[in-house]
Amino acid sequence: MTTTTSRESVAFQTALEVIAEVEPTVAAAIGQELADQRSSLKLIASENYASPAVLLAMGNWMSDKYAEGTPGRRFYAACQNIDAVERLAADHATALFGADHAYPQPHSGIDANLVAFWAILAHRVEAPALAEAGVKNVDAMGAEDWARLRRSLGDQRMLGMSLDAGGHLTHGFRPNISGKMFEQASYGTDPATGLIDYAALRAQAQEFRPLILVAGYSAYPRLVDFAAMREIADEVGATLMVDMAHFAGLVAGKVLTGDFDPVAHADVVTTTTHKSLRGPRGGMVLCTEEYAPSVDRGCPLVLGGPLGNVMAAKAVAFAEARRPEFADYAQRIVDNSRALAEALLRRGVTLVTGGTDNHLVLADVSGAGLTGRQAEAALLESGLVTNRNAVPGDPNGPWYTSGVRLGTPALTTRGLGTAELAEVGDLMADVLEATTAEGDSKVKFRIADGVAERTRARAAEIVGAHPLYPGVELV
Numbered sequence: 001m002t003t004t005t006s007r008e009s010v011a012f013q014t015a016l017e018v019i020a021e022v023e024p025t026v027a028a029a030i031g032q033e034l035a036d037q038r039s040s041l042k043l044i045a046s047e048n049y050a051s052p053a054v055l056l057a058m059g060n061w062m063s064d065k066y067a068e069g070t071p072g073r074r075f076y077a078a079c080q081n082i083d084a085v086e087r088l089a090a091d092h093a094t095a096l097f098g099a100d101h102a103y104p105q106p107h108s109g110i111d112a113n114l115v116a117f118w119a120i121l122a123h124r125v126e127a128p129a130l131a132e133a134g135v136k137n138v139d140a141m142g143a144e145d146w147a148r149l150r151r152s153l154g155d156q157r158m159l160g161m162s163l164d165a166g167g168h169l170t171h172g173f174r175p176n177i178s179g180k181m182f183e184q185a186s187y188g189t190d191p192a193t194g195l196i197d198y199a200a201l202r203a204q205a206q207e208f209r210p211l212i213l214v215a216g217y218s219a220y221p222r223l224v225d226f227a228a229m230r231e232i233a234d235e236v237g238a239t240l241m242v243d244m245a246h247f248a249g250l251v252a253g254k255v256l257t258g259d260f261d262p263v264a265h266a267d268v269v270t271t272t273t274h275k276s277l278r279g280p281r282g283g284m285v286l287c288t289e290e291y292a293p294s295v296d297r298g299c300p301l302v303l304g305g306p307l308g309n310v311m312a313a314k315a316v317a318f319a320e321a322r323r324p325e326f327a328d329y330a331q332r333i334v335d336n337s338r339a340l341a342e343a344l345l346r347r348g349v350t351l352v353t354g355g356t357d358n359h360l361v362l363a364d365v366s367g368a369g370l371t372g373r374q375a376e377a378a379l380l381e382s383g384l385v386t387n388r389n390a391v392p393g394d395p396n397g398p399w400y401t402s403g404v405r406l407g408t409p410a411l412t413t414r415g416l417g418t419a420e421l422a423e424v425g426d427l428m429a430d431v432l433e434a435t436t437a438e439g440d441s442k443v444k445f446r447i448a449d450g451v452a453e454r455t456r457a458r459a460a461e462i463v464g465a466h467p468l469y470p471g472v473e474l475v
Helices: 006-022 024-038 052-057 080-097 109-133 143-154 177-181 198-208 226-236 248-252 289-295 308-321 324-346 372-381 409-413 418-434 451-464
Strands: 101-103 157-161 183-187 212-216 239-243 268-272 283-287 360-364 387-389 403-407 435-437 445-447
Touching (some): 006 024, 109 177, 109 268, 212 226, 248 324, 324 418, 372 418, 372 435, 372 451
Parallel strands (some): 212 239
Antiparallel strands (some): 387 403, 435 445
């Protein structure tokens, strides 16, 4: 991360002073969050550190403006400044990813997926049904016809990656709205390798005949062949939708190209704008021109008023990602992830798929007699911030889990390199080897005397050598 200057210190200090005059507890919590993040080795794959410019872009008067609609077609007056930043965010995004169209309004990744699902339904199901019935205004439809149309929208099928194989809860997980919107089926991975079996997926798609084939992941440590996914989708008449929330930064940085670039093959692509993309917390939809009119109706279809301040921050983040140094950053993410994986493997830690090709590593800790929850807590006590995660066929389910997910985007932002990530792998292995479950508990554990303290001290030394926001001092 580029070293900040005293201007950022003044900006953040002044902001906290203003906040403290109204509610000092909030100001104190904000300052403490910076202190906590500075002192920890953050290995959560879905987190990163946004630049001071991105953070400052969110705290402004654009938060005060309603702007339902799209640039030039708003339901509120005086939206010219929101129009300017939304257009700029979209222009940067289309140039960055090589997309036909960008919709930067979604407030989160789940919102982006909801926009995508409903846009596909509207384009593939609703619009043809209305055209066939000669209906130009849905408000004029009779109750019986409207009920029939609603049933047709709800009878559609979606095929997505299962949660334990590395998919996301929005890819048809039943407690999520996606599992209630569609008749849903999940594809998994080869039990022997942990890899996607495209032949098995093709056979499943041919039998299930989904309207939407969802690709993408939140805990799959290998690359996805999106060209193969597109072939399968075309064979069964499905729309290929890719959720690249986790690896968007690798796409933006041109680490993932050709068959592994989702934007080159999918009809609709969704993403978050934080994670490996290193922007503000938010979402975005990219799509072909064919789907653009339906995607642009995300507000008011499923979204509330666009957050103009966050879209401003997205525009700043996309501008940063278009700089040459971002490509170097993206490549270092992958290099660091491989170094971490290799160190863990040397120490005998079991990794799902036996390694990684992207920004994340998924460790199976069941062989050490631990649940993911126990491992997560033991690592946290030792100064290593991770998150528990299910592994394929996980007997402990999605709450206790048998795995721990690790990611390198945040530590790469701090400037750590492959040698340091290898040492982090050794530190993790030390903690896992020293941790034992207490009885039959899936929660309680103990760490051998002195291990957590030594690990925490070394973790502090590592992060101390790579200060976070070094030019920002809060007094």
